[in-house]
Amino acid sequence: MKKFTVVAAMAAAMMSSTAAMAAELEVTHWWTSGGESAAVAEFARLFNETGNTWVDSALAGSGTGANPVIISRILGGDPMGATQMNTGRDAEGLIQAGLIRDLTPLAEEEGWKDFYADPGLFDACTYDGKIYCVPVNIHSWHWLWLSTGAYEKIGQPVPKDWNEYVASWPALREAGVVPFGLAAGWALNGIPGVLLADVGGPDLYMKINKDHDAEAVRSPEFRKVAEAWAALRDVVDPAEVVPQFGDVANQLLAGEAAGNIHGDWIQGEFAVAGATPGVEYDCLPGLGLTDRIEGGGDAFYFPVLPEGTAQDVLDAQTTLAKLLVSKEAQVAFNLKKGSMPIRTDIDLSTANDCMKKAITILESPEGLLPSGETLNSSDTQQQLDDLNQEFFADKSYSVDDYIEEYAAIIESAD
Amino acid sequence: MQSSVSIRDVSLNFGNVQVLRNLNLEVGQGEFIVLLGPSGCGKSTLLNCIAGLLDVSGGQIFIGGKNVTWAEPKDRGIGMVFQSYALYPQMTVEKNLSFGLRVAGMAKEEVNARVKRAAEILQLEPFLQRKPANLSGGQRQRVAIGRALVRDVDVFLFDEPLSNLDAKLRSDLRVEIKRLHQRLKNTMIYVTHDQIEALTLADRIAIMKNGEIQQLSDPHTIYNNPVNLYVAGFIGSPSMNFLQGTLSGTSFTAEDGTVIPVGNYKFTAPSSGQIKAVLGVRPEHIVLGEDAQRMPFSTEVEIEIVEPMGSDTLAWTKIAGHSVTFRADSDVVLTVGQKLFVGFDPARGSLFNAETTNRV
């Protein structure tokens, strides 16, 4: 992965010295992990090939590291050329203030909606009927990653769905294998949503997240979800929690941990380590229980640049926006990132087995459930995260209390 | 002799610096000794050694006949009063007085009795419940003395106790300390750089310089028969007039040739040959006018500066080429430029060997 970044940097250096007319465009993002930066390097490479220069501003840590910087720089009148940003309400304020470039004309000209796998992906980018951002991938939390090595140790076949996996826990424990590898902090936050959609089913998921139906939370179906969540809580030993999700990837590859629910970007880590699905690890989309997965995208926004900005730079914004969704960029980026491309009309023959599974799901018209991020405000999401963190950490927190708290948050959700 | 405090061959070094040099001092029971000297002469250091606040580098210290060289301050039977009062600011006067006793585990009645007595002696009764911050400087110093008093000890040590007070209070408190000594009759060792305090309070004064005692005598002797130039110059205000010259036999020849007969001077030893010498004369021993003519030495001088002091008048002039001050009665009218006769009796003066600086 180092090679790509070095090549990109060299390319950038050469471009800037030879193509004097080219514009420099600063791009902020928080893709700093191994797989992520390899993926973003593909964007940078392609952008630099257009004669422009990608000035990279990476800031680790989306919420606390990057977000304050990005928002305050746009607000303060020192905007970057383009930026990754959380979709939804964060951007809404900036859009209202007229600080984000309207991409509707470009989208129509390029016919984006025609080739996007799911036009619903634009929902998160749309405000007052206009499009303000470019989703560049679809990623999903709905994956159960399993370690083939761990199951060899206990002499059992690799589970085919969540239930088999749960059944294997005692044997794993006995063999000294960590049943569920977990990274500290935010890595926990995606798991309850996965259980909700896959153990509880898509209907329950939509009732709760879209309709904010508190009664659905009090239903027996949701209780099953909560119990699964509690079971997971009980099998995880807090002392075994590792600092980063990349560490979990390593645990799985080493057979030290048996399974993990995590977003598809963990594949980037597997890829960096040179592992192949079906050999060192296995993957079950929808936990092997359902063929519909929830997904959302990372998106790029283009701030309105201050008056007097050279036309070159404005053109460079347009160039980048077009490039991000181009076939070439989509293939290159998503293969590195481990996420699904936003278009299905491209050749992904080099994709690995896991991605192919995902593409199959995506090709079915109903395959993609809208992401919780777009249905709930980040405020509600934060409250749910807080509840889940607390529930998970406190083994005496009862399922009944959990359901009641959950219902209360859903009731007040807007 | 009944010795209360006895200092034997005490020396103290801080690194290479010798602060006290083989010092000996016997203090009698009930005696009031003042250690006098300029700052840095070692007087406070010596007091701290006696108190046990500093360890000596050599020698022994006896208090009340006991060898206390290695004893803790509290076991030496001393009480001490400090320049900054060193009162415990957050405690009332009463607590300040009693704290040490209570820490030592003394019975309550006894503590109360002692505090009561000290407060009575020092007239502190009205202030017992006040904190030091609400007392005047003089009152604070009395509390500090009281803290030594309640310890019911034989030896009181005072470390420049009055130098933080203004002139008026200082002279008031000086009298109080004298009165206290007369009443209590215990041994007091008192450090000061103020010669008036020393002269008024002391039974004996020890003049110190460079960690050594220069002279240890009663105030009268110190004043009239200083053993060396240093003591002579240090004691007395305005200080003693010095005339440089040569001494041969019974005649002193000043540098400008003026001859002063010193035949009636009481030499410490018979003089031999001719030596370089200094003749010291106190300003108040110089007399004017007709009286001057009767003195073994007299001369006519011109007044240069006149300083009326109220009780008397100081005048500046030159004798034998040296600047000289003399004291005249306040009735005598002196004017600048006036010429008159002055004279003195060398017998009342002091003669020093200019090389050894010792009295001859």
Next chain:
Amino acid sequence: MANVSAVGEPSGPRPSKGFNPKRIIIYGIIIVAAMYYLLPLYVMITTSLKGLPEIRLGNIFAPPLEIITIEPWVKAWTSACTGLTCNGLAPGFWNSVKITVPSTIISVLVAAVSGYALVNWRFKGSEFFFTCLLLGSFIPYQVMLYPMVMITAQLKIFGTLWAVILVHTVFGMPILVLLFRNYFASLPQELFKAARVDGAGFWRIFFQIMVPMSLPIFAVAIILQVTGIWNDFLFGVVFAGTQNYPMTVQLNNIVNSTQGVREYNVNMAATILTAAVPLIVYFVSGKWFVRGIAAGAVKG
């Protein structure tokens, strides 16, 4: 104590009792405490000198046994990645210098003048302003972020070094003004009065009389500001502009991202490198710091 025996008549210095149990206990405690305080630094340094396999084997307290490698240091300094640029910490170091030097100078000067004005040129409400400053020191900095962005944007200095200087001046004010105010109050007022009688004005008294007498407290203020500003992440990155991302941004990127295998040794080397400037400041000038604190901070 009155043992007047022939043998042991006390004389000369008090004998030190061979080994004095009290001293031994004191040194014992202080050495144990010192070890506790040094432990993290030790762990950082040894970890940064170990190879990755050795780190994963366990004992974090063991000294590097196999090979002492400075490769992590070289990597952290020259080639660790921030996103796509892999120039290590070196560029950030110079950016941090660019931010720290002017911010320190200006914030300390402003605070010194304010403290001086508070003590010697009292004006109506000066105590009120000072009280507000002290209370202000309890507000989490981040709360001020939006308003400060708007203020600097209004002043048209957002994204420049001036903005970051302003922000550090603002947030350095409470403690620095407290220090200077206390210190100036402890100087003899006669000096100030004498200078005024001599006809010296505000600035002349400040520069020719107060400043030369206040070097200890300036040392404290400079030490506090240099370390504080150097360690800052948020203000530097938000206000100083794209060209001036401080070193802490790179540190944050290096330690908070998983580059495949987590390179603990590189992380630790990067951490030490980033902390080096404040650490050196303390190791070298700790004495002045202590002296200055003793001179200034003691008065309530």
Next chain:
Amino acid sequence: MTDIGRSGAVSRPVEADKPPGLLYNIFVRNITAKIAASPMVAIVLIVFIGCTLWSVWFSFTDSRSLPNGDFVGWAQYERLFSARRWKISATNLLTYGIFSLVFTMVVGFLLAVLMDQKLRFEDGFRTIFLYPFALSGIVTGLVWQWIMNPTLGLQSTIRGLGWTSFTFDWITNTDMVLYALLIAGTWHGTGFVMVLMLAGLRSIDGEIWKAARVDGIPTWRTYLQIVLPMMRGVIVTTLVIVGSGIVRTYDLVVALTNGGPGLSSEVPAKYVINYMFTAGNLGQALAASTVMLLAVFVILIPWMIIEFGPKKAH
């Protein structure tokens, strides 16, 4: 020294024949001093007062990620006080704050007393105790996370030495995580407290010590009953500095535990920042910060009155 007129202070006597009016007093008198103090005044008025009022105002709105919401009355506060995470955060801060304050003050004082014993290498020891103060909260958190991490740190090392039942899992243990925070926090802060205390000890008149020795008061009692009460000024200054640091505790928590496990080490400053930047609920964040500020006011104002109120005259 003859530049009369450069300062209003000096030129004032010239106009002494007419009594200065109010306007004169406000604007002209000591004009240079006022200009010089104007940055401070501006900072106080605009930033510390202005921004505080701004925050308080927007805490009554439903502002999302940008300050542009509508007035909603007490709604944000109602929600704040019913939020479990806020309650946990506030309780945590209270527990951590009290422990941390007591601990840093006591340890700092004890270290200062030890340093006061005429040690050899005093400078060296002092630097050792002080250097953590030079490190940022992030670095402190990272290092201690590394040491206290059960799978890589102290626990595994000691187990590796043969004591297999040894447990030191505070950062992953809900009940103990605050104490893990305390270890790192006191490690970071005690050196500074020690320096302040040492300065306080050294500022005490040496004759007090002599008097206490003559009175036969044991050393520990002298420290406790005489010297400590005399250091009131230093102690108050230290409390304010340490206290303001504790209230703002954020970096350390983020780096060490990130509020976990669960919510068990959440603190108010983190609540504010999370809702401000991650959850995009500025109104909620500002309501929380307003409550924090109010709490500080309640504690500090009585002290301010005692400390600065009556003795205005210098």
